Amino acid sequence: MYPIGEFSLITRLSVKALRYYHEEGILVPDHVDEDSGYRYYRKSSIDRATAIVKLRAMEFSVSEIREILLHHSDDSEIVSFFERQMSVLDEKAKEYWRMRDSISNTIDTIRRSEKMINGVDDEVLVKYIDDMIFAGYRFTGAYDEVGKAFAKVGRAAGRKIAGPAMTLYYDGEFREKDADMEGGFPLSQKIDIPGIDCRVLRGGKAVTVIHRGSYESIGKSYERLFARIESDRMNPVYPSREIYLKGPGLIFKGNPRNYVTELQVIVRED
Amino acid sequence: MYPIGEFSLITRLSVKALRYYHEEGILVPDHVDEDSGYRYYRKSSIDRATAIVKLRAMEFSVSEIREILLHHSDDSEIVSFFERQMSVLDEKAKEYWRMRDSISNTIDTIRRSEKMINGVDDEVLVKYIDDMIFAGYRFTGAYDEVGKAFAKVGRAAGRKIAGPAMTLYYDGEFREKDADMEGGFPLSQKIDIPGIDCRVLRGGKAVTVIHRGSYESIGKSYERLFARIESDRMNPVYPSREIYLKGPGLIFKGNPRNYVTELQVIVRED
DNA sequence: TTGCTCCTCACGTCACGTGAGGTGGC
DNA sequence: TTGCTCCTCACGTCACGTGAGGTGGC
Numbered sequence: 001m002y003p004i005g006e007f008s009l010i011t012r013l014s015v016k017a018l019r020y021y022h023e024e025g026i027l028v029p030d031h032v033d034e035d036s037g038y039r040y041y042r043k044s045s046i047d048r049a050t051a052i053v054k055l056r057a058m059e060f061s062v063s064e065i066r067e068i069l070l071h072h073s074d075d076s077e078i079v080s081f082f083e084r085q086m087s088v089l090d091e092k093a094k095e096y097w098r099m100r101d102s103i104s105n106t107i108d109t110i111r112r113s114e115k116m117i118n119g120v121d122d123e124v125l126v127k128y129i130d131d132m133i134f135a136g137y138r139f140t141g142a143y144d145e146v147g148k149a150f151a152k153v154g155r156a157a158g159r160k161i162a163g164p165a166m167t168l169y170y171d172g173e174f175r176e177k178d179a180d181m182e183g184g185f186p187l188s189q190k191i192d193i194p195g196i197d198c199r200v201l202r203g204g205k206a207v208t209v210i211h212r213g214s215y216e217s218i219g220k221s222y223e224r225l226f227a228r229i230e231s232d233r234m235n236p237v238y239p240s241r242e243i244y245l246k247g248p249g250l251i252f253k254g255n256p257r258n259y260v261t262e263l264q265v266i267v268r269e270d
Numbered sequence: 271m272y273p274i275g276e277f278s279l280i281t282r283l284s285v286k287a288l289r290y291y292h293e294e295g296i297l298v299p300d301h302v303d304e305d306s307g308y309r310y311y312r313k314s315s316i317d318r319a320t321a322i323v324k325l326r327a328m329e330f331s332v333s334e335i336r337e338i339l340l341h342h343s344d345d346s347e348i349v350s351f352f353e354r355q356m357s358v359l360d361e362k363a364k365e366y367w368r369m370r371d372s373i374s375n376t377i378d379t380i381r382r383s384e385k386m387i388n389g390v391d392d393e394v395l396v397k398y399i400d401d402m403i404f405a406g407y408r409f410t411g412a413y414d415e416v417g418k419a420f421a422k423v424g425r426a427a428g429r430k431i432a433g434p435a436m437t438l439y440y441d442g443e444f445r446e447k448d449a450d451m452e453g454g455f456p457l458s459q460k461i462d463i464p465g466i467d468c469r470v471l472r473g474g475k476a477v478t479v480i481h482r483g484s485y486e487s488i489g490k491s492y493e494r495l496f497a498r499i500e501s502d503r504m505n506p507v508y509p510s511r512e513i514y515l516k517g518p519g520l521i522f523k524g525n526p527r528n529y530v531t532e533l534q535v536i537v538r539e540d
Numbered sequence: 541t542t543g544c545t546c547c548t549c550a551c552g553t554c555a556c557g558t559g560a561g562g563t564g565g566c
Numbered sequence: 567t568t569g570c571t572c573c574t575c576a577c578g579t580c581a582c583g584t585g586a587g588g589t590g591g592c
Binding site for chain 3: 568569570571572573574575576577578579580581582583584585586587588589590591592
């Protein structure tokens with residue numbers, strides 16, 4: 001007969017755990033001294049204790065273990081318990097993996113954004129834009145409704161997103177409630193999802209400018225950009241583009257004064 | 271200003287959760303009526319609430335969220351929190367996967383054992399045994415020390431184990447304390463681990479018998495087996511084999527009366 | 541007498557869920 | 567007056583960990 005301390009060393013169960021298992025009735029001492037209340041365990045109780053250790057390691061709850069120990073004494077009888085528990089653990093593993101993956105995605109997005117706004121030039125520039133794979137959702141509405149397009153395309157493209165959100169504007173003018181526009185993302189690979197238009201978006205010579213601050217004041221940056229187009233006698237080609245290098249984040253909205261948006265208008269010289 | 275119920279619908283946080291976040295100071299109502307104690311939230315608090323929802327979905331604790339919200343208001347500032355949390359979730363996912371895998375292994379082992387004892391013949395038989403890949407650990411000692419060999423080989427071979435535990439006996443006689451024996455498992459693939467001997471174990475014509483019950487009475491089954499070898503004038507080739515078709519389980523020891531062991535002695539006819 | 545082992549409360553954990561019992565405005 | 571929304575306790579969760587304060591045998 002072992003007192004609780006020795007039995008604890010043998011079974012690698014803490015003294016408190018042994019007392020708890022006694023209380024819960026899944027591992028009752030073989031003898032309890034009436035005067036002192038000391039618990040004593042027989043050698044033969046070691047098997048039961050190690051079975052409990054193994055079942056706990058499989059994350060069976062104490063009450064499930066009670067159920068198992070009450071009715072069964074052979075491995076082959078509890079295969080169905082194992083099967084159920086396996087799918088429980090499987091789900092948990094997958095769930096944690098999904099969460100991990102989502103955080104990883106978030107980190108990537110933030111990092112990409114940091115890189116892109118690193119050392120951008122605030123002057124109006126003429127530059128050549130590369131072709132890119134782009135997935136977008138086109139609709140007619142108010143300018144601030146574009147968020148739903150990002151959400152739609154974002155869900156569909158997931159890990160294939162390769163750059164910041166963009167909006168394409170098909171009208172050559174300002175329209176308060178019925179602007180024709182398309183929100184989406186550049187991708188690393190083509191996708192084929194109904195309702196989403198994924199194709200190669202052609203680049204070319206473009207006039208661009210960086211807008212810093214909230215979207216309300218974006219008109220002033222367009223003014224600078226179109227001034228240059230006129231002075232250089234270039235012809236704008238629509239859709240024009242807005243690229244949200246840094247906008248509201250995934251967790252925090254952030255301070256709009258720190259938002260960074262690139263405006264791009266492809267031009268044609270006749 | 272929204273009362274708590276409306277704010278709950280907007281943010282998809284339960285009323286109780288909102289009260290708890292108030293108590294914990296991470297989401298304080300914008301106004302609390304002094305008389306009634308009613309909580310009211312401004313529209314501008316929705317962003318903070320959705321940030322909390324997203325951080326909770328990443329399994330940040332409430333106190334971590336308090337820390338984050340106290341000092342930060344832009345995604346780019348909390349990348350290090352994300353990185354730490356990602357590795358935490360990564361570990362959890364892997365841990366659950368290991369547990370899942372271990373249960374899956376346990377199930378496979380039990381199933382295999384059930385299959386093998388299904389319809390075995392209790393008579394002494396002469397049959398041909400196939401070659402097999404076998405990994406074993408050979409040592410000299412008492413018969414009941416073979417468990418350590420199974421543990422050693424089992425850890426090394428893991429998923430490659432393809433059948434029940436076996437012992438090979440190299441002495442042609444009974445030896446109480448210094449038997450020369452080897453414990454191990456048949457494998458599906460060769461392994462190369464120092465200290466463990468993995469090779470093809472040759473089969474051949476053999477005399478076999480099934481022993482049912484505890485190992486203490488195994489002598490009687492050997493008696494039947496050797497009686498047949500003698501009566502048929504065959505010559506035994508060592509090592510002989512014991513195959514534990516059903517022995518103590520991974521969780522329960524089970525009842526020794528239900529143990530099933532196959533004894534095999536390869537024979538040569540001159 | 542001192543140390544050691546053991547005992548029984550009692551409280552804490554973490555993020556809420558679930559009543560019980562009561563109030564104020566439409 | 568009735569319903570509805572909200573309020574504040576208070577207790578429960580799950581498997582123990584962590585003291586506090588005390589006892590019995592060597």
